[in-house]
Amino acid sequence: MPELPEVEVVRRGLERHVAGRTIRSAEVLHPRAVRRHLPGPDDFAARLAGRTVDVPRRRGKYLWLPLTGPGSASGADADADAGEALLAHLGMSGQLLVGDPGRAPQKHLRVRIVFDDGGHDLRFVDQRTFGHLMLTGLVPDAFAPPPEQAKAAPVPEPIAHIAADPLEDAFDDEAFYRALRRRRTGVKRALLDQSLISGVGNIYADEALWRARLHWARPTETLTRAEVRRLLEAARQVMAAALAVGGTSFDSLYVNVNGESGYFERSLEVYGRRDEPCRRCGSPIRRDAFMNRSSYSCPKCQPRPRRARY
DNA sequence: CGTAGGTCCTGCTTGC
DNA sequence: TGCAAGCAGGACCTAC
Numbered sequence: 062m063p064e065l066p067e068v069e070v071v072r073r074g075l076e077r078h079v080a081g082r083t084i085r086s087a088e089v090l091h092p093r094a095v096r097r098h099l100p101g102p103d104d105f106a107a108r109l110a111g112r113t114v115d116v117p118r119r120r121g122k123y124l125w126l127p128l129t130g131p132g133s134a135s136g137a138d139a140d141a142d143a144g145e146a147l148l149a150h151l152g153m154s155g156q157l158l159v160g161d162p163g164r165a166p167q168k169h170l171r172v173r174i175v176f177d178d179g180g181h182d183l184r185f186v187d188q189r190t191f192g193h194l195m196l197t198g199l200v201p202d203a204f205a206p207p208p209e210q211a212k213a214a215p216v217p218e219p220i221a222h223i224a225a226d227p228l229e230d231a232f233d234d235e236a237f238y239r240a241l242r243r244r245r246t247g248v249k250r251a252l253l254d255q256s257l258i259s260g261v262g263n264i265y266a267d268e269a270l271w272r273a274r275l276h277w278a279r280p281t282e283t284l285t286r287a288e289v290r291r292l293l294e295a296a297r298q299v300m301a302a303a304l305a306v307g308g309t310s311f312d313s314l315y316v317n318v319n320g321e322s323g324y325f326e327r328s329l330e331v332y333g334r335r336d337e338p339c340r341r342c343g344s345p346i347r348r349d350a351f352m353n354r355s356s357y358s359c360p361k362c363q364p365r366p367r368r369a370r371y
Numbered sequence: 372c373g374t375a376g377g378t379c380c381t382g383c384t385t386g387c
Numbered sequence: 388t389g390c391a392a393g394c395a396g397g398a399c400c401t402a403c
Contacts, residue, residue, distance in 0.1 A: 062396065093380085097399095122397075153396055154381085169381090189380045191397060246374065255398075263396065353376080354396055371375085 063151040064122060065226055065260030066303035066325070071157050072124045075117040078159040078181060083113045083130065085177040094171035094185060097219065098195035108196050109147065109174065118214065121226045121259025124149050125217050127199070143199035143215040152191025158184045195219070204231045226260035227297050238289040241281040247370035248284065248292070249277035249356060261296060264332045265303070267357045269296035271331045277349070277356045278369035302328065331357040 063071070087109040089095055089102035098105045115127035125146040149157065158167070162175055162182040172185040172194055185194055197217045204225040205213030213231070216223075225231040240257055241248070251257055252266040261269070270277055272295035275288060284292075303325040330340055335348040339359040349356045351371065 064397095150397080152380090152398085187380095188382075189395090191380065244373090250375090253397085352396090354394090 062153055062262055062264060063155065064262035064265050064300075065228065066265075066300050066307055068119055068122050068124055068151060068260075069228075069304055070307040071151070072117045072119045074159065075124070075126065075157065075183075079114050079126070079176075079183055080116050081114065082176045082178060082180070084109050084111065085175050086110050087172065087174045089172050090166075091171040091190065093190045094187060094192070095194055097193050105194070105196055108145075112145075114147075118146075120216060120220065120229070121223055121255055122150060122262070123217070123220050123223060123259075125197075128196075143201070145196060145198055146217050147194060148197050148217045148219065149185070149194050150192050152187065152189065152193070154189040155185065155187040155192025158186055160184070202231065204233075206231060206233070223255050224257055224259045227258060227293055228260070228300065232258070234290070234293055237293070238284075238286055241284050241289060244281040245370070246281055247277060248275055248279045248281050249351065250371070251281050252292075252296075253352075258296075260300070263354055263356075264329070265296065265299055267332045268299045268330060271295075271357075271359060271363065272299060274362050276363045276365050276369075277351065277358060278371055279366050280368055280370045283366075283368075331359065333357065 087106040089106055092102050095102050095105045109128075111131050112128040113130040115129055117124055117126050119125075125148040127144055127146045129144070149155075151157070154169075159181045162179070166173075167184065167186045169186050169188045169190075170184055171187050171190070174183040176182065185192070197219055199215035200218045200221050201210065202213045202216045203210075203221060225233070237258060241251055244251055244257075249266050249270060252261045252269070253263070267277070269292060273288065273291040275284075275292060306325045306328070331346050334346045334357060336345045338344065339346055339362060342359065342361045344359055344361040346357055347360050349358070
């Protein structure tokens, strides 16, 4: 499942293979892939033609390709000043692949973008269709620190509510701590709330909680500064480590978004390790049902709080 | 308003 | 063996 590290690997691949190139045409093979582009698939394709791709950007699990060149926003559009972008979310199974335009279409090919240089094309392949692409305007970044807010890079309008991710300079540790103290929920639910902290999904949430020795149902309003500091440090460490390993396939022509944690899978401490020994204390890892999914934790290192929140 | 739960989607795994 | 239920889960939507 692509979370922050996997999406960053994709972003770097796109920077290498797609940035600076001009789109000749786009083709939508499955309308659901652009369902959030409200003007529809035809508008999506028409507006991409002739645009040039700028350096790809990312926030949390979203990535976008800023677009320059002709055919930009329609006249009086208020967003036109800050520009437009092709916004992508990979969902559960989405992949952005770069390769020979003549290769056979993938089984779950949803969108194909070809470039006017006749080189490698860009394909959005998505089995479970939780991912999507859309064209959107850019707006000022409300999460940028106030001093630099005016000159901070703009963000796609539909994700203006998505918080900064913990690997960004814009992420405010103290503000995150205060937000947690105001919340009345469990710490894992808060970690998965992209309006509080972005980029963390089910896998890295479990990994970060294990490293920080916190139980997933711990009420957020009882967390101490030291615990939140530990949690953020753990999240940053585990995602940086995953990114470092996922980066091994940069040189591959294909933009690697195999998801499934790639090479990092072998480094997971708790996720998917039900009944296997905790690497710290040897206790069998437990699996709890949580939000219609799974939570993995060590019963000894991460004792359940007396008051639990789900 | 904040929080919690349902929903979308396909393919692999599990159980009868 | 075959079929059906279970499972995977990010983010939006709705309900309380």
